[in-house]
Amino acid sequence: MKTDLYVVGIGPGGIEGMTIEAYKVLEKCDVLAGYTTYAELVKDSFPNKEWIVTPMRKEKERCILALESAENGKTTAMICSGDSGIYGMAGLILELSKDYSNVNVRVIAGVTAAASGAAVLGAPLMHDFCCISLSDWLTPMEKIEKRLRMAAEGDFVICLYNPSSRVRKDYLKRACEILLETLDENTACGVVRNIGREGEMSELMTLGRLKDYEADMFTTVFIGNKTTELDDVRKIMLTKRGYDTK
Ligand code: SAH
Numbered sequence: 001m002k003t004d005l006y007v008v009g010i011g012p013g014g015i016e017g018m019t020i021e022a023y024k025v026l027e028k029c030d031v032l033a034g035y036t037t038y039a040e041l042v043k044d045s046f047p048n049k050e051w052i053v054t055p056m057r058k059e060k061e062r063c064i065l066a067l068e069s070a071e072n073g074k075t076t077a078m079i080c081s082g083d084s085g086i087y088g089m090a091g092l093i094l095e096l097s098k099d100y101s102n103v104n105v106r107v108i109a110g111v112t113a114a115a116s117g118a119a120v121l122g123a124p125l126m127h128d129f130c131c132i133s134l135s136d137w138l139t140p141m142e143k144i145e146k147r148l149r150m151a152a153e154g155d156f157v158i159c160l161y162n163p164s165s166r167v168r169k170d171y172l173k174r175a176c177e178i179l180l181e182t183l184d185e186n187t188a189c190g191v192v193r194n195i196g197r198e199g200e201m202s203e204l205m206t207l208g209r210l211k212d213y214e215a216d217m218f219t220t221v222f223i224g225n226k227t228t229e230l231d232d233v234r235k236i237m238l239t240k241r242g243y244d245t246k
Helices: 020-028 036-045 059-071 090-099 113-121 141-153 171-180
Strands: 003-009 031-035 050-054 076-080 103-108 129-133 157-161 188-193 201-206 219-223 228-231 236-239
Touching (some): 003 059, 031 059, 036 076, 059 090, 059 103, 090 103, 141 157, 141 171
Parallel strands (some): 003 076, 031 076, 129 157
């Protein structure tokens, strides 16, 4: 009989942001695997599990350890923040799993940062939107820049993941400069940091100001479309879907 390897999105932060399905899966697993930071978020809730914890950039090693654990008959979960299929580990696990004949991979959905961050800001994603990661570790910069231009051209609400890191300090600035080729500098924007975690904070601003905003690697950025508005009194970012014209 095959053993299950679950790829589980734990949502933005701790237990509260996790789906009941994800929680139940983690409860029944023998082994939990994950990147150090995410493991820390949920470790206290699952103290009696065997843990496989590896640092960032060791994704392939971590996936192989999880696959081997399941191959050896232990029900295992690979945990990811947000949703495991959105800049997470679901894809790599599925790619690698073809070499593990005793493993049955099952993906469990989670609340991605676009959704949890949008809820903090109000309702910025009410209309067509796209997610773009500014990380050029696995994607060439030219492709990222093209996607930014096309998204602006299409008047999408844009949600930026990975807006910054220690080695990519000025990427958000560059992204804003590209968007400003098409979009007005007064375009409504919002940023959310540490969603669902200690130190959660959000801020509303224009695209002109976002250009000089110092994001970190736990920030998700929202850039509105032509109908998006900021309400500075209620502190919300709102994209109207158009009901008022019907
Ligand atoms: N699988 C994750 C995304 C991983 S990519 C998901 O579905 O949410 C990492 C990026 O996601 C971060 O750089 C940040 O832009 C965003 N992110 C993930 N968790 C976050 C959180 N708790 N608060 C703010 N941004 C977050």
